[in-house]
Amino acid sequence: MEYHDTTSSQFSSRLRALLAPVASNRGAAIDDPQLLDIAAQVVAAFVRGDTTGGLSRAQITGRIGSQVPAEQLETRLNLFVEMGMLKTFHGRRHEQRYRLSSISVVGMLVYQRLQQRGGIDELRTLLDRARRLLQDTDHIDHDTVAAEIVKLTGLLNVFADELELLTDSAPLGELIAERRMHDHSDLISDVQELNQLVTEHAPELDRAAVALIGAAQGYLAAVQRMVERIFEDGGETRDFSVLNPEDYYQAAKTVTVAELAAVFDRFVFDAASLHIDPAQLADDLSSSRPVTTRKLRPPEPPAPTDTTDPLTLAEQRRARATERRIRRAEQLLEGADETDLTGWMTSAGWRGTAEAIADLAALDTDTDQPYLVETGAALLVDHDAEPTYRAPTVLQAQRPPVHDQSRNIPVERAAQEAADG
Amino acid sequence: MAERLDPRTAAAAVRAAGAIPARCVDQAAVNRLLAPSGRQLVSCTSRGERHLTVRWNDETAPVIDQDKVVAPIATRAFALTFAAVLGCCWTQPDDDPYPGEPVGVDEAIAAASGQVSYTWAKGALDHSLSAAGLVELDSDTVRLGHAVAAFTTGQISALRRLYDQLPRPAGSTAEDT
Numbered sequence: 001m002e003y004h005d006t007t008s009s010q011f012s013s014r015l016r017a018l019l020a021p022v023a024s025n026r027g028a029a030i031d032d033p034q035l036l037d038i039a040a041q042v043v044a045a046f047v048r049g050d051t052t053g054g055l056s057r058a059q060i061t062g063r064i065g066s067q068v069p070a071e072q073l074e075t076r077l078n079l080f081v082e083m084g085m086l087k088t089f090h091g092r093r094h095e096q097r098y099r100l101s102s103i104s105v106v107g108m109l110v111y112q113r114l115q116q117r118g119g120i121d122e123l124r125t126l127l128d129r130a131r132r133l134l135q136d137t138d139h140i141d142h143d144t145v146a147a148e149i150v151k152l153t154g155l156l157n158v159f160a161d162e163l164e165l166l167t168d169s170a171p172l173g174e175l176i177a178e179r180r181m182h183d184h185s186d187l188i189s190d191v192q193e194l195n196q197l198v199t200e201h202a203p204e205l206d207r208a209a210v211a212l213i214g215a216a217q218g219y220l221a222a223v224q225r226m227v228e229r230i231f232e233d234g235g236e237t238r239d240f241s242v243l244n245p246e247d248y249y250q251a252a253k254t255v256t257v258a259e260l261a262a263v264f265d266r267f268v269f270d271a272a273s274l275h276i277d278p279a280q281l282a283d284d285l286s287s288s289r290p291v292t293t294r295k296l297r298p299p300e301p302p303a304p305t306d307t308t309d310p311l312t313l314a315e316q317r318r319a320r321a322t323e324r325r326i327r328r329a330e331q332l333l334e335g336a337d338e339t340d341l342t343g344w345m346t347s348a349g350w351r352g353t354a355e356a357i358a359d360l361a362a363l364d365t366d367t368d369q370p371y372l373v374e375t376g377a378a379l380l381v382d383h384d385a386e387p388t389y390r391a392p393t394v395l396q397a398q399r400p401p402v403h404d405q406s407r408n409i410p411v412e413r414a415a416q417e418a419a420d421g
Numbered sequence: 422m423a424e425r426l427d428p429r430t431a432a433a434a435v436r437a438a439g440a441i442p443a444r445c446v447d448q449a450a451v452n453r454l455l456a457p458s459g460r461q462l463v464s465c466t467s468r469g470e471r472h473l474t475v476r477w478n479d480e481t482a483p484v485i486d487q488d489k490v491v492a493p494i495a496t497r498a499f500a501l502t503f504a505a506v507l508g509c510c511w512t513q514p515d516d517d518p519y520p521g522e523p524v525g526v527d528e529a530i531a532a533a534s535g536q537v538s539y540t541w542a543k544g545a546l547d548h549s550l551s552a553a554g555l556v557e558l559d560s561d562t563v564r565l566g567h568a569v570a571a572f573t574t575g576q577i578s579a580l581r582r583l584y585d586q587l588p589r590p591a592g593s594t595a596e597d598t
Contacts, residue, residue: 270436284500
């Protein structure tokens with residue numbers, strides 16, 4: 001037995017609602033439909049073969065096989081024994097062989113129907129019972145028939161109210177699962193038939209029968225509204241699970257071409273294409289004639305002109321790069337002879353730091369340039385900053401002394417002499 | 422299609438038709454619509470007029486898997502006929518194959534004759550390859566079609582490796598190019 005007709009949460013809530021009248025606390029029902037599967041497999045183990053003298057736990061486990069984890073099965077078997085679903089064969093306390101409670105088997109059928117049909121079958125059972133009561137024209141028990149009709153009317157109203165609420169609030173997937181449980185095209189004709197029987201055999205119950213028809217119409221209207229929302233939402237999301245495969249098959253056979261085409265009104269199709277697979281093409285070509293071993297010469301580069309001497313160009317490129325690096329170094333020094341770059345790195349970020357250090361290192365190795373980069377041995381780590389790892393770094397410029405033009409002495413010395421008076 | 426189409430219609434039209442005249446399209450606006458799906462418009466020429474077609478970016482191009490068919494894959498005869506047209510029209514291996522040079526239909530069929538029969542080659546040119554936009558036929562000439570303009574750089578690189586194996590008319594070799 002498998003439970004795919006409703007979602008797991010739908011089934012859990014139904015089960016809780018079903019058990020509510022006999023539950024002692026809110027955790028009485030299982031939440032996982034798979035646990036019901038285990039119960040079904042235990043039932044199947046008893047149905048499957050000879051049960052003369054009962055079955056031991058090992059036999060039950062053996063018949064179920066490895067589909068259920070051993071620990072989980074053991075836990076459930078303990079519970080089934082405690083709650084009387086499995087009884088010792090002769091009713092003695094320490095017996096090791098068990099028989100299955102018939103009530104539990106019937107209960108499983110109810111759960112199964114609840115899972116697959118959502119309880120609507122009970123309504124049909126009630127309808128059939130009321131009709132049978134009215135068909136027994138010799139002994140019509142008017143009170144019982146009236147009670148059945150009132151019960152039916154109330155049940156239909158409850159279903160209708162629940163559907164209305166679902167239609168307003170449930171997600172599309174839940175509605176699609178629910179819809180499959182409300183496919184009752186002949187319900188109204190059954191109710192009408194019951195109404196006809198009432199008119200013929202128990203006219204005093206006419207008022208109740210009319211109320212029943214009203215309730216049936218209300219229920220069908222609620223189903224219709226749910227179906228409309230499914231089609232509306234499903235159409236918008238192009239959800240093809242809205243209809244059963246059979247519905248699509250019927251539509252293909254019965255509706256017009258224009259109606260079928262309307263589905264694709266807002267679709268875009270790509271133009272017809274024919275994929276050329278280069279790997280397959282290579283195989284086809286090699287299998288259709290010998291592979292040539294000719295090699296293509298690389299394309300000849302354009303002939304150099306007088307103005308594009310490659311060495312001159314390379315020299316120009318190098319000069320431009322050096323000029324750019326000097327500009328960067330001076331920008332960092334801001335006129336000073338030395339600057340500490342350690343703090344600056346965090347504001348420059350990883351990329352800016354990497355580019356600057358690369359440029360400065362190039363200047364450092366260029367003996368024509370007066371710049372030096374000193375990197376300390378310490379390692380500064382800051383996991384929030386970029387770069388995360390830094391070493392104290394100082395940029396120096398060993399500038400040549402600037403001379404006082406009038407006296408041909410360094411500017412610093414001239415300034416010192418002026419200060420000394 | 423003389424009037425300029427609104428960008429959404431143009432994006433749908435260029436996908437559905439394969440290529441549409443450039444004068445009907447606001448190229449930048451359509452590119453903005455195509456960008457999220459990893460596609461862009463590229464220029465091509467059809468019947469002497471500038472057209473636009475859609476090309477996948479290399480990173481987003483669908484992988485055609487023979488086991489999970491999502492696009493018709495050219496059969497051997499069609500693929501070899503296309504290879505012959507490519508060999509005739511693609512004269513500069515360093516350039517992209519598109520637009521290439523137009524060649525005579527007879528010349529292309531002659532190039533394919535070493536691999537496929539005349540009937541198959543003619544049928545492929547007239548029907549499948551033309552319909553797929555891989556070739557464009559004029560009265561007696563054939564040129565590469567808009568679908569070749571839409572080849573990704575990955576596809577072009579793979580075809581470039583086959584360049585010297587592509588069928589060519591008798592007396593012409595890859596080295597001549």
